[in-house]
């Protein structure tokens with residue numbers, strides 16, 4: 001009765017399939033489990049902070065008053081970094097992929113990839129020794145001429161160790177990430193779509209805006225998110241470059257602090273409630289990163305219909 | 311609104327490889343000209359030199375002249391961007407812009423070079439171009455949907471609509487039907503017959519019947535062997551090429567006794 005010739009017989013060739021799908025599932029579960037474990041660890045360790053008497057928290061006014069200035073500091077530093085690195089990174093990537101002669105392009109791409117491999121402490125040292133002193137006159141000028149804008153309010157820092165400097169150092173650090181990922185995606189633009197715009201009489205720049213950038217859009221967003229991840233989590237460079245202080249709107253005065261640097265600077269001596277406090281700060285950073293990534297996913301998904309994947 | 315093309319002593323190279331040698335051809339305004347010939351004989355290569363699209367390919371270059379109503383495309387100071395806005399091209403694989411709606415696809419070329427166009431003019435142009443491409447009735451209710459959601463044949467007609475929207479003098483088509491089913495192919499062939507009332511059309515095809523059905527004149531290209539350059543062997547009225555060709559190679563090719 002059961003003589004359907006199409007029925008499975010034996011497991012020949014199916015073993016590989018099963019092993020692979022099992023391995024893929026296992027890897028997926030492992031990642032989720034790790035993420036969950038980190039979240040649980042942070043929550044448990046941070047719990048004492050949330051339960052403690054507000055007067056016992058650093059600053060004496062509760063966890064929220066402690067955390068919100070450094071959350072804003074973190075966001076400011078990362079925002080400066082991305083504001084600089086995104087346009088520059090995309091421009092450099094476009095130059096490499098669509099403007100530079102081929103030999104120059106491959107050399108340049110190689111150098112950019114190398115930049116991504118430089119340890120952050122080196123960037124920090126460079127920011128501290130070279131960039132910060134070099135920026136002092138600029139900060140001076142900004143505070144004297146544009147001081148009426150709160151972000152440039154003076155008196156400017158005499159050491160140059162401000163949140164703006166930290167943001168610029170972060171920009172230099174995330175630039176290679178954004179550039180090399182964007183370049184990779186720009187190069188994958190289908191010839192078909194590039195020729196479509198050229199054949200309509202598009203200039204090279206018009207071809208880029210019509211064919212390359214729309215195609216690369218989700219990839220650019222991912223690249224920026226990876227850069228943002230590095231900017232948000234960067235400790236060493238910020239710790240070296242920023243002379244920390246309370247939350248202030250001015251970007252050219254010393255002051256402000258980021259979560260990652262706050263944790264790194266204080267962790268070695270911290271114990272008891274202070275330790276728990278820093279871990280709670282870490283939890284907040286974790287949540288910020290998660291939320292930012294979810295927003296990015298939502299942006300990408302919103303344009304799915306027009307992604308060309310259908 | 312359509313111009314003639316005269317090609318004089320044209321050689322086409324990829325870096326140092328001579329792909330097409332010494333082509334001389336005169337293409338009348340408001341006519342359909344078919345290029346036929348075996349694979350690799352340089353039909354696409356030659357077609358692309360008619361609007362300088364070969365320059366997009368690394369190493370692609372030409373010697374000789376291509377005249378559009380007497381104006382040499384390759385004179386120094388001529389911008390390939392201007393050339394391409396006058397001589398449009400439809401490709402083998404339909405390539406609507408995937409991130410654009412049907413309407414924006416039609417208007418893509420029109421909006422280039424910062425040209426502004428009023429909303430009502432744009433709507434009128436979209437309808438006229440889509441009607442011109444025999445696509446209007448199928449898409450008029452979903453102009454804001456992505457162009458990539460259409461069938462292959464519809465996408466190809468969308469690409470034609472996009473090309474005619476910029477009002478070119480000449481339309482080049484490189485095997486526009488080779489990715490399409492017979493019904494879509496017929497739709498495009500009908501369309502080509504209408505297009506020649508307004509435009510000069512040059513079409514590359516592997517389909518003899520198609521060449522016979524749509525073209526006024528036919529050019530047969532051939533290649534002596536691999537690594538040798540392609541050449542224009544015979545160029546005549548389509549009826550002559552298919553019934554009474556002057557060259558033996560042409561006769562062999564059109565009667566299927568090739569190779």
Ligand SMILES: Nc1ncnc2c1ncn2[C@@H]1O[C@H](COP(=O)(O)OP(=O)(O)OP(=O)(O)O)[C@@H](O)[C@H]1O
Nearest residue numbers: 324327329348349350351352353354355356367540
């Ligand atoms: N990008 C390129 N670089 C170098 N050589 C090329 C390139 N494209 C085509 N060629 C060569 O030029 C010659 C002509 O190719 P072409 O594509 O024009 O032929 P075709 O007649 O259009 O063929 P088919 O009918 O298969 O489309 C071939 O020898 C081909 O190998």
Ligand SMILES: [Mg+2]
Nearest residue numbers: 353354355484
């Ligand atoms: Mg071809």
